[in-house]
Amino acid sequence: MDLKEEALEIHEKAKGKLSINSKFKVKERRYLSLLYTPGVAEPCKVIAQDKSAVYKYTGKGNLVAVVTDGSAVLGLGDIGPEASLPVMEGKALLFKEFGGVDAMPICIDSKEVEDIVKTTVLISPGFGGINLEDISAPRCFEIERQLKEKLDIPVFHDDQHGTAIVVHAALINALKVVCKQIQEVKIVINGGGAAGTAVTNQLINAGAKNIIVCDKNGALLDEPSFIATHHEELASRTNPNRESGPLSQIIMGADVFIGVSKGNLVSQEMVVAMNKDAIILAMANPTPEIMPDIAKAGGARVIATGRSDFPNQVNNLLAFPGIFKGVFKCKAPQITTEMKLAAANAIASMIPGEALNEENIIPSPLNKEVVDVVANAIEETYENSNC
Amino acid sequence: MDLKEEALEIHEKAKGKLSINSKFKVKERRYLSLLYTPGVAEPCKVIAQDKSAVYKYTGKGNLVAVVTDGSAVLGLGDIGPEASLPVMEGKALLFKEFGGVDAMPICIDSKEVEDIVKTTVLISPGFGGINLEDISAPRCFEIERQLKEKLDIPVFHDDQHGTAIVVHAALINALKVVCKQIQEVKIVINGGGAAGTAVTNQLINAGAKNIIVCDKNGALLDEPSFIATHHEELASRTNPNRESGPLSQIIMGADVFIGVSKGNLVSQEMVVAMNKDAIILAMANPTPEIMPDIAKAGGARVIATGRSDFPNQVNNLLAFPGIFKGVFKCKAPQITTEMKLAAANAIASMIPGEALNEENIIPSPLNKEVVDVVANAIEETYENSNC
Numbered sequence: 001m002d003l004k005e006e007a008l009e010i011h012e013k014a015k016g017k018l019s020i021n022s023k024f025k026v027k028e029r030r031y032l033s034l035l036y037t038p039g040v041a042e043p044c045k046v047i048a049q050d051k052s053a054v055y056k057y058t059g060k061g062n063l064v065a066v067v068t069d070g071s072a073v074l075g076l077g078d079i080g081p082e083a084s085l086p087v088m089e090g091k092a093l094l095f096k097e098f099g100g101v102d103a104m105p106i107c108i109d110s111k112e113v114e115d116i117v118k119t120t121v122l123i124s125p126g127f128g129g130i131n132l133e134d135i136s137a138p139r140c141f142e143i144e145r146q147l148k149e150k151l152d153i154p155v156f157h158d159d160q161h162g163t164a165i166v167v168h169a170a171l172i173n174a175l176k177v178v179c180k181q182i183q184e185v186k187i188v189i190n191g192g193g194a195a196g197t198a199v200t201n202q203l204i205n206a207g208a209k210n211i212i213v214c215d216k217n218g219a220l221l222d223e224p225s226f227i228a229t230h231h232e233e234l235a236s237r238t239n240p241n242r243e244s245g246p247l248s249q250i251i252m253g254a255d256v257f258i259g260v261s262k263g264n265l266v267s268q269e270m271v272v273a274m275n276k277d278a279i280i281l282a283m284a285n286p287t288p289e290i291m292p293d294i295a296k297a298g299g300a301r302v303i304a305t306g307r308s309d310f311p312n313q314v315n316n317l318l319a320f321p322g323i324f325k326g327v328f329k330c331k332a333p334q335i336t337t338e339m340k341l342a343a344a345n346a347i348a349s350m351i352p353g354e355a356l357n358e359e360n361i362i363p364s365p366l367n368k369e370v371v372d373v374v375a376n377a378i379e380e381t382y383e384n385s386n387c
Numbered sequence: 388m389d390l391k392e393e394a395l396e397i398h399e400k401a402k403g404k405l406s407i408n409s410k411f412k413v414k415e416r417r418y419l420s421l422l423y424t425p426g427v428a429e430p431c432k433v434i435a436q437d438k439s440a441v442y443k444y445t446g447k448g449n450l451v452a453v454v455t456d457g458s459a460v461l462g463l464g465d466i467g468p469e470a471s472l473p474v475m476e477g478k479a480l481l482f483k484e485f486g487g488v489d490a491m492p493i494c495i496d497s498k499e500v501e502d503i504v505k506t507t508v509l510i511s512p513g514f515g516g517i518n519l520e521d522i523s524a525p526r527c528f529e530i531e532r533q534l535k536e537k538l539d540i541p542v543f544h545d546d547q548h549g550t551a552i553v554v555h556a557a558l559i560n561a562l563k564v565v566c567k568q569i570q571e572v573k574i575v576i577n578g579g580g581a582a583g584t585a586v587t588n589q590l591i592n593a594g595a596k597n598i599i600v601c602d603k604n605g606a607l608l609d610e611p612s613f614i615a616t617h618h619e620e621l622a623s624r625t626n627p628n629r630e631s632g633p634l635s636q637i638i639m640g641a642d643v644f645i646g647v648s649k650g651n652l653v654s655q656e657m658v659v660a661m662n663k664d665a666i667i668l669a670m671a672n673p674t675p676e677i678m679p680d681i682a683k684a685g686g687a688r689v690i691a692t693g694r695s696d697f698p699n700q701v702n703n704l705l706a707f708p709g710i711f712k713g714v715f716k717c718k719a720p721q722i723t724t725e726m727k728l729a730a731a732n733a734i735a736s737m738i739p740g741e742a743l744n745e746e747n748i749i750p751s752p753l754n755k756e757v758v759d760v761v762a763n764a765i766e767e768t769y770e771n772s773n774c
Binding site for chain 2: 034124
């Protein structure tokens, strides 16, 4: 049976991938009295007096809402809230299996920013964190911004920040392999959507000085006359040398290419035109921007993709379970820039110097040791910020 | 340790009563590929083509949202969404332990009917049913009405219909004990809120002809001049002999008293004034409308309460798990009047004739055989309605 058939069969047999279970067996009346009426009134009364006690007596502090509108699901696009549910269940499954974090899909039947924000705010009392998932740009930026402003629990758009963290982690180690500094390299990012924007911000926060973002019209340039509103800020923070033209031109002399858009966009010739010891992080899935063998033939030194059948799989699974495990441990009210940088460094640190080479820049997504290293980095960062 | 202390301790230790688990262990890459990308795209694509396939490939068909605004929690009143969470977790726990049904608390941070309806509708794609819980009257009526109109999944306000079903079940068997017919008895219901309204409707649907509902101002009477808007319909359907006055007067000559309001409202003298072989269903919790020994001393023949320390405990747990298990089994789009009557009869049928007596009119809430009897009754009713 091929993977597609088996995937359908396994989903049908299980009828969903999640199960909500009681932590207690209710075998005698006393348990009913303790866990339900009349005993349950006691924690209710304490929380009614002091809202923060909800973390002490309920599961709120370990529960993430995986919120989507189904508008940008995998490479499938806008398939709607029902069709997105298998992905959201999968995400919740990974939260639990890797991070020990409870997560619940919330598939919202509206594409309006106002509806998505209001619904998420209104259901937030029962959740300890919000993971936004597969919401298309540019709405995802505004939704995240408003939720961060309105909520006192962590809000994290994984397609943005999860991707940014794992790409950054891969880049940290790739740069070590080629002995270059992030401050000095020319980085070309293809894709100005959710992931491209977040990767750009993360790398600027990490010290990158020369990033050029390309979309389908070529290099983003800070010229109001032809730039989309949601690209204005991105353009103002990038392309310091005001390069213009298509990707094939911009990539000339680049040290790093990061693809977070569509597959099959980069040719061998384009890699040949890059600087010596080029780094290619081709994240498009399932077809990367360039296949590793072609990039290699063009002279690239370090190549990573999102795929499990090539070396250096860069996968968000390395980030999100540890990030929420971390903020939940320390009860941080938000996920800060410093935390995202610390998470990337923590993931990169999982490959010690002696193991580091072109084909081993990032741990396997299935390495369950990563989650605690990330969680501890988050916790430490939060505690230092409160000193 | 007393119950209150132990209840606090058990809640604090467990940090919530629910756990969201994966049905699969993700130990190898292949599982990641089947349950998450790229395999998960297959069920997504099928559902995008045919929305109803969401029941085939996800957990929607066995998942209830336990929706509240925290406005009428236990006897505690309007304690808000956070403080209601221990109760909602408890409810979800009981759904799973008794019905095998997954349930998720959704605590909404608004008291506006419009907000509660809209939020519930917008998150409904991921849920197979809605259990409204602890929402105060009269808003609960309008919220339920609108949700039933807008959604194609079952909507059930347990404080109304769950209570109505178990009270009806108790009454069926109590009437057998005293050899009276529901069509002929005078029934006085104290409380015109969510439970009182639903009990009245259920009993009328079961054939009761002479019900008088009392609230704190006495008998409801179909006189627009002094009746609250939300009581108009209730009044128009009850009190055929147009009795007026306080409960102490209305209860004279009654065969059945049903209390779904506050404790300590019925005196021994009032029971003495009832008809021979009086039935008292005193549901107020934790203090019933009259204590069983006093009712007995007043001449009542059958007495039931909501408490576990007296005979005949009438508890919603007998109804809601089986009801949702039933509608989920047959994929019924709503819970109908016929289903609610069938559920009451199913619960009553659990006490066979030879076991039936004054102190044994209803099965124990911990009797796990009830759930399937109720679920089967729901399923059968649905199938008959489609003949």
